[in-house]
Amino acid sequence: KQVIESVLGSLKDGGYLGNDILGSGFKFNIDLITGAGSYVCGEETALMESIENKRGTVRQRPPVPAVSGLYGKPTVLNNVLTFAYAVYILSDNSNLEYFLSLGTENSKGTMPFQVSGAVNNPGIFELPFGVTLRELLKLAGAVENAETVQIGGPLGAYFPLRAEFLNLKLSYEGVSEKGGMLGHGGIVVFGQGTDMKYRLLNSLDFFIDESCGKCAPCRIGTVRLKELFERIFKKQNIEENLKIIDEILESMKYLSLCGFGAGVYMPVRSLLTHYKNEIIEV
Known part of the structure; x- marks a missing residue:
């Protein structure tokens, strides 16, 4: 934070930020806002809630942020990488052809x-x-x-x-x-020797702690997943509980309000696909 604040101060002192940039009459400011550290605030609508000094929970959509976002105004939300690319591509001295030559057909740069x-x-x-x-x-x-x-x-x-x-x-x-x-x-x-059962439990604890609790599939699903896996580790109704886990993962994938709840599917499913024998000792 101190480094970023120092850079922003230097830009303002040099006339590159403020109400009259380099005497052009163009106004552009950057405000640095520190969040409370919630993972789900990486989701765009939860991020806006945090900036507005509210609890970091996901907003129902529509409306999308481009229509009604921060403080009810149309808002563009992108990560730093996207803005860095935009500057490179749109600047007068950029080599757009070179940029497009990098990467793959659908992933440029x-x-x-x-x-x-x-x-x-x-x-x-x-x-x-x-x-x-x-x-x-x-x-x-x-x-x-x-x-x-x-x-x-x-x-x-x-x-x-x-x-x-x-x-x-x-x-x-x-x-x-x-x-x-x-x-x-x-x-x-x-x-070698990484305990994949521990990795699974560690991930589930993370999902439970970081869920904002706004929607039932994520709020309840994360807790139920851990409960079911703990039963499996005790060799209780393994196949039946695995079937219920599949149903919960599918529900979370398609019914969660944001990408966090939907995203739980991927790490859990991949662990069961590639490391089932290590995780579930029948």
């Missing part, structure tokens, strides 16, 4: 992939869309016994590090074809 976990060189790697998972992990120095990755943040899918997924092209469409999502490009690497 670059992505600042964030790699952490069982790697020797954790950090941010800005690369064109379409780079393979194998190439990215090599740059990040993944440990030799790395076995699993989670792509796309806490709501992303888990993939085992075998050839099928090591050759995965990291683009929006490429990851989607494998049942995942690229999201913001966050990738966590897990080494």
